[in-house]
Amino acid sequence: MQPIRTELQEIFRQVFSDDEIVLNEATTADDIDGWDSMMHINLIIAMERRFGVKFAAAEIAGMKGEDQNMGTLVQLLEQKLSRTKAIRP
Amino acid sequence: MSVTSLEFLLLLFLGAAVFFRLPSARLRQLAFTAGTAGFVYSYVPDPAGWVVLLGFVLSGYGCAELLRRRPSRVLFTSYIILLIATFAFLKKYDFLKLCIPERFLDLHLQIVGLSYILFRQIHFIVDVMQGQIERPALWAYINYQFNPFTLLAGPIQRYQDFQEYWVHPVPSLHDRHAVLTAYLRIFTGVIKVVVIAKACCGGYDGLLGQLGGAGPLSPGGWRAAAKLILMLYYYLFYLYMNFSGYCDIVIAGASLVGLRLPENFNSPFLARNILDYWSRWHITLGHWIRDYLFTPFYKTGAERFPRHTQAVAVAGYFVAFTLAGIWHGSTWNFFIYGLLHGAGASAAKLWENAIIRYAGRPGLRKYLRSAAIRWAAIVATFHYTCFSLFFFALDLGQGQQILGRLLKSFAADY
Numbered sequence: 001m002q003p004i005r006t007e008l009q010e011i012f013r014q015v016f017s018d019d020e021i022v023l024n025e026a027t028t029a030d031d032i033d034g035w036d037s038m039m040h041i042n043l044i045i046a047m048e049r050r051f052g053v054k055f056a057a058a059e060i061a062g063m064k065g066e067d068q069n070m071g072t073l074v075q076l077l078e079q080k081l082s083r084t085k086a087i088r089p
Numbered sequence: 090m091s092v093t094s095l096e097f098l099l100l101l102f103l104g105a106a107v108f109f110r111l112p113s114a115r116l117r118q119l120a121f122t123a124g125t126a127g128f129v130y131s132y133v134p135d136p137a138g139w140v141v142l143l144g145f146v147l148s149g150y151g152c153a154e155l156l157r158r159r160p161s162r163v164l165f166t167s168y169i170i171l172l173i174a175t176f177a178f179l180k181k182y183d184f185l186k187l188c189i190p191e192r193f194l195d196l197h198l199q200i201v202g203l204s205y206i207l208f209r210q211i212h213f214i215v216d217v218m219q220g221q222i223e224r225p226a227l228w229a230y231i232n233y234q235f236n237p238f239t240l241l242a243g244p245i246q247r248y249q250d251f252q253e254y255w256v257h258p259v260p261s262l263h264d265r266h267a268v269l270t271a272y273l274r275i276f277t278g279v280i281k282v283v284v285i286a287k288a289c290c291g292g293y294d295g296l297l298g299q300l301g302g303a304g305p306l307s308p309g310g311w312r313a314a315a316k317l318i319l320m321l322y323y324y325l326f327y328l329y330m331n332f333s334g335y336c337d338i339v340i341a342g343a344s345l346v347g348l349r350l351p352e353n354f355n356s357p358f359l360a361r362n363i364l365d366y367w368s369r370w371h372i373t374l375g376h377w378i379r380d381y382l383f384t385p386f387y388k389t390g391a392e393r394f395p396r397h398t399q400a401v402a403v404a405g406y407f408v409a410f411t412l413a414g415i416w417h418g419s420t421w422n423f424f425i426y427g428l429l430h431g432a433g434a435s436a437a438k439l440w441e442n443a444i445i446r447y448a449g450r451p452g453l454r455k456y457l458r459s460a461a462i463r464w465a466a467i468v469a470t471f472h473y474t475c476f477s478l479f480f481f482a483l484d485l486g487q488g489q490q491i492l493g494r495l496l497k498s499f500a501a502d503y
Contacts, residue, residue: 037364
């Protein structure tokens with residue numbers, strides 16, 4: 001879980017051009033200034049490239065919903081990565 | 090059967106009283122379906138209308154099933170084009186008159202809720218194709234589409250949330266206080282629609298009568314301009330009271346039978362820009378536009394042109410809001426309404442980017458936390474959204490007539 005979070009933090013800092021961003025389990029979209037629809041998709045594109053996964057429309061929408069935070073994003077990424085590994089042994 | 094009518098409210102209260110006394114999920118589902126069928130029948134007594142509505146909905150389910158078994162971009166794109174063309178035909182869009190003789194458009198069909206059915210159908214097909222709805226069920230889907238609490242004007246609920254309820258229709262209000270609050274919300278909704286919205290509508294109609302007649306305006310000039318502004322204020326509050334009151338009734342009404350619907354309003358007059366506005370006003374529509382129009386458009390564009398993301402975003406806002414504008418109504422004025430909101434959304438984004446460029450992220454944070462700037466932005470956004478309603482309330486002919494009379498009265502004064 002730790003390496004994914006570290007990589008995510010790097011992606012967030014790059015996308016938002018803000019080296020002060022520090023992510024933890026409880027970080028939500030409201031905690032990061034300027035996290036709007038456009039930046040959200042920039043993040044998605046960056047995560048898809050970095051981790052080699054694809055997000056569905058409902059997943060992209062759900063990430064900014066209530067009860068969603070960095071912990072749930074890491075969980076979703078882990079699920080996707082494990083499925084990818086299962087498909088490509 | 091309007092949701093503010095005595096018949097609807099009595100049937101709702103009666104249904105809510107017996108719904109959870111039914112011993113099994115199957116019986117509750119049957120009761121829900123019977124209520125749904127009765128509600129749709131009250132609007133569509135004509136069998137031809139039922140056939141068209143069912144055909145529209147079942148085609149979506151069939152297509153989703155095919156795509157679930159074998160995802161195909163060609164099938165998906167062809168079906169969506171056909172679906173939107175059918176929608177435009179059934180809604181008799183003005184632009185069709187340019188290529189189809191009017192007598193072919195006049196089908197004399199009574200149809201209800203097609204605009205919202207379209208949005209739910211597109212969401213359903215996309216989510217099934219992308220594996221986000223694993224086991225869609227036909228019976229649940231039909232009830233989802235014709236659900237009387239969302240059929241007429243939303244909120245746009247996602248199928249996944251409805252299905253969860255459909256499989257386990259259990260009470261969502263767990264104590265007496267929650268039940269009483271729901272009844273109070275229904276009562277508040279009725280007052281908003283029947284008393285306040287009606288009063289605002291009366292004020293709007295009165296001023297429209299004065300501004301929209303024939304001959305010179307009297308009084309003209311600035312006093313007539315002030316009347317036009319007041320007319321738009323009336324219209325904005327009419328829309329808000331009418332729509333939010335309707336949402337109060339259906340959201341609270343649905344909760345009485347255990348169905349949780351998404352909220353549709355969150356202090357919209359406190360929005361600080363157009364993007365913020367659409368996350369506060371008709372929230373479920375704003376989210377639908379974001380998820381099924383803006384996101385795919387921007388994502389495709391930004392992947393292809395990574396150096397021009399700002400231009401892609403601006404194009405995306407225009408495309409998404411213009412389409413959403415056209416969806417609101419079949420006449421050309423809605424096209425302009427959509428364009429204005431696309432322009433407003435683009436301006437908000439470009440302004441934010443300019444602040445980041447000149448003052449960096451810390452500068453943006455400081456800007457966002459300034460109370461004076463926040464209130465100035467709120468007042469500006471309120472008036473922009475209010476004045477854009479000129480192209481929502483009036484068709485182009487009416488708008489042109491009012492503006493023409495106003496300009497003539499100014500010319501006469503000077």
